[in-house]
Amino acid sequence: MNNFLTATDYSTPVTDVIEMKRWLMDILACPISDCRSELALEVFTSHNLESDGEEIEEIDEALITCPKCGRWYPVIDGIACMLPDNLRMDGKQRIEETKFLERWKERIASEILDNGVPFSLKS
Numbered sequence: 001m002n003n004f005l006t007a008t009d010y011s012t013p014v015t016d017v018i019e020m021k022r023w024l025m026d027i028l029a030c031p032i033s034d035c036r037s038e039l040a041l042e043v044f045t046s047h048n049l050e051s052d053g054e055e056i057e058e059i060d061e062a063l064i065t066c067p068k069c070g071r072w073y074p075v076i077d078g079i080a081c082m083l084p085d086n087l088r089m090d091g092k093q094r095i096e097e098t099k100f101l102e103r104w105k106e107r108i109a110s111e112i113l114d115n116g117v118p119f120s121l122k123s
């Protein structure tokens with residue numbers, strides 16, 4: 001089971017970055033401690049991979065949203081970036097995540113693009 005949860009070294013010490021499988025959504029909850037809501041997943045691009053004779057859908061790019069606190073989290077290159085707000089607000093992460101919003105803005109709800117938490121294209 002452990003091979004499905006793989007920590008990825010991103011130069012900053014990040015524990016909440018995991019390889020994404022669609023079924024993982026069943027166990028994923030919002031990482032914000034006073035929220036912990038179930039999350040919604042919208043897949044933008046994916047590819048099928050064969051593993052032990054089984055077809056597994058590997059997600060490349062997707063948007064994870066929390067219906068309770070209004071946060072959004074990107075899946076970029078198969079990696080779900082579920083970081084605390086303070087690690088997303090500036091630097092490389094902010095740039096990457098802003099690019100993600102720009103890339104998929106035609107498919108992302110205006111609620112997220114305009115008022116997403118912790119930031120949006122308008123903030």
Ligand SMILES: [Zn+2]
Pocket residue numbers: 030031032035036037066067068069070071
């Ligand atoms: Zn939440």
